[in-house]
Every structure is written in structure tokens, then in C-alpha cells.
Amino acid sequence: MYRCLASDLTALTTFGVPVKAREYCRVDAEAELEELFRTGCLDDPSLLVLGGGSNLLFVTDPPGMVLHPAMRGITFTEDRGTEVIVQCAAGEAWDDLVAETVAAGLSGLENLSLIPGSVGAAPVQNIGAYGVELKDVFHSLRAFDREDGRWLVLGPADCRFAYRRSVFKEELRERMIITSVSLKLSRGSAPDLGYGSIRTELDALGINNPGPAEVRAAVISIRQSKLPDPQVLGNAGSFFKNPEVDASTASPLMEAWPGLPSWNMPDGRVKLAAGWLIEKAGLKGFRLGNAGVHDRQALVLVNHGGASGAEILRLATIVKQTVKERFGILLEPEVNIIGGALQA
Ligand code: EPU
Secondary structure, three states: OEEEEEEEOHHHOOOOOOOEEEEEEEEOOHHHHHHHHHOOOOOOOOOEEOOOOOOEEEOOOOOOEEEEEOOOOEEEEEEOOOEEEEEEEOOOEHHHHHHHHHHOOEEOOHHHOOOOOEOOOOOOOOOEEOOEEHHHOEEEEEEEEOOOOEEEEEOHHHHOOEOOEOHHHOOOOOOEEEEEEEEEEEEOOOOOOOOHHHHHHHHHOOOOOOOHHHHHHHHHHHHHHHOOOOOOOEEEEEOEOOOEEOHHHHHHHHHHOOOOOEEEOOOOOEEEOHHHHHHHOOOOOOEEOOEEEOOOOOOEEEEOOOOOHHHHHHHHHHHHHHHHHHHOOOOOEOOEEEOOOOOO
8 A cells, every 4th residue: 555645646647637636545455445444544525536547637636535446466267168257456457458368369358459547447437449338248346335344246237337337427436446347258259340440440451350369459550540649648538428319309410410420229319429529510629728629539638738627628618518509419528527517
């Protein structure tokens, strides 16, 4: 365990905006959480659990303790031939887990390659990319309940996964400290190539019969061509969610704008591409001081260097208001905003 007062968190988040914690506590082993619980350190109502810091925007400094689960370890816990259960500690980098399972010849995570962030944060927003979401491969997770000091194992139904949502963003927000995640992977199953750009990329590489390693390479290549590397240009991936609207809202828009990318949802609603709406609202590449809309993927807001969290929030508000005026669609943030909120 490592604890420190007045700690600079800037390098622990991918937006790279200046931020300080009143108290920072890195936890390296599960037993340390029990010790923190016994000594009352987990009672702080404004405690914030920090994962890889890749889905966070700090507009102000967090008022309470920042707890950083940093346990390490990847274990192949069960091998049933075609199905393998892998347990991974919360502090591992998500993409290291993907790389290790793909190298072991397992499929399930390859479409989720190169997503920044930690393993413990992955279930919180049910990370997803290229047609796959965490929920599709989720087995269970282990978490410490900081209200009563109990250890819990939660299954898929307990987590209530939905598009970029889970129970950890709602009732159990900041209550459960996730310490490890178990995933159900497979050996020898066909890869998921449903997301058109993966197939196009594989065709361009001349690969006909891809395994998980080839799909991972294709996904990495697509991501690197569109999404900014947080080490180079601060960002938190997609800033907004793709809006899900009623068919009665979507139909007139799709008639007026035949190019608008859309996906029919099982519940009859329609998901619209927020990046397209932002681009067509004229904001791709737009800059407000040191904050900007990325010039290759308009759903991503970037820190061109020296931006404050408040500046990025002002830009996000302009984006939201412009898309609302142009298309009548309300964008909601995907990023967790600390110390501020988007204006309607
Ligand atoms: N589009 C534009 N202009 C843009 C951006 C997108 O016209 O500036 C269009 C694209 O041409 C495409 C459609 O919008 O027809 C969808 O774009 P893309 O495939 O890039 O995906 P996205 O919907 O913008 C989502 C996820 C990403 C994930 C990709 C690939 C959300 C909020 N974002 O983006 O996840 O990598 O799909 O699966 O669902 C993240 O969550 O941080 C993230 C990067």
C-alpha cells in the first residue's frame, strides 16, 4: 500500500488536465482493503475509485480520498477444452490482458484490443468496441463492499450490463471496489467480424481465415488510424455515448439525412452515430482554446496541451448545444465528469 497527501494525479489520467487529490491511496493486495475498512478509511462519502483514469474528466479536484486498486496477476483458472476461464486482477492494464490471452490462442477479447484503462474499470462502463462488449465474455467479478466490509462475487445478472452502463455506475456507484474480473474465453471459435471495418482491414491485409491474433492486429490498425494516442494527445476516448432514440425520432432524421449511420436495437429503438452528428454540425477539428474536437473522430475531445478540465467541459457543452440545435438530439457524456456537469 502507498498513501500520500496532496498527490498530483495528472499523470494517472489520460486527459492530462491538472488535478490533485487531497489524499491518494494505492492498494496492492486485497487484504489491504480489509485493513483500510477496519481503520475507517473507507467511510469517506466522497471517496473516488480510480482505475486507469481513461474515462474521467476532472473539472475540479476530487474532494475526498482517491483509492487506486493496483493488484496484479493473470491466472488461467479453468480449462474445459474449448472454454477457458481467465481471472485477472483489477490493476492490470486491459490491453495487457488482451495481448496475453490472444498470445495463448484464446478468442473473445481480440475486438477489445488497445482500449486504454485498467481491468477493474472495464465492467463499470461495460467497455465495448467493434461489435463486442465486455458483457459478451464476462464470467464474474470479485469486489469488496466498503459499506459492510464483505467480499462478494457478482455474476452477469448482478452487474446489469447495458450499453456503456452497469450497476457500478448506478446503485453501487463507488460502493463496490472491484479487485478482480473473470472472463469466459474460447479456443477455436470463429472470430466476430460483424463490424464492417474489421473485414475491410483484413481484406486489405490479404487475410482470409483470421484467428484472434490477426483480428487483434486489424483492430489495432483501425484504432491507430482514427483514435488519438493519449500519450501524444490527451483524451478519454469517446466523450459522448451514441444516442439511442425512439423510431419516431430517428425516422424523420434518417429521411432528411440518408447518410446518417444508425443501428436498430432489439427493443425497437435506434442508435445513431454521435460522431457523424458532431461532424455534420461542423465541429470536427473545432478548437476552443487548448481543447478540441479530434479531426479524425469527432466523438473524441482532445487536450491540445495545457487545457483545464473546465475548458474541456465548456467545449463539450458547445458540442452538445450545437448538435441539439442542428438535429434536436440530446447527447449524453460517456466520460465520468468529476466536479461539473454538461449544461442542457
Ligand atoms: N463517424 C463520422 N464522423 C466521425 C466519427 C464517426 O461520420 O467523426 C461515423 C463513421 O463513419 C461510422 C459511424 O460514425 O459510420 C461510427 O463510427 P465508429 O465506427 O468510429 O464508431 P463510434 O460509434 O464513433 C464506437 C465506440 C468506440 C469504439 C467504436 C468502434 C461509443 C461511445 N464509442 O464509436 O469506443 O471504439 O465504436 O466499435 O460507443 C470509447 O468508448 O471510448 C470508444 C472509443
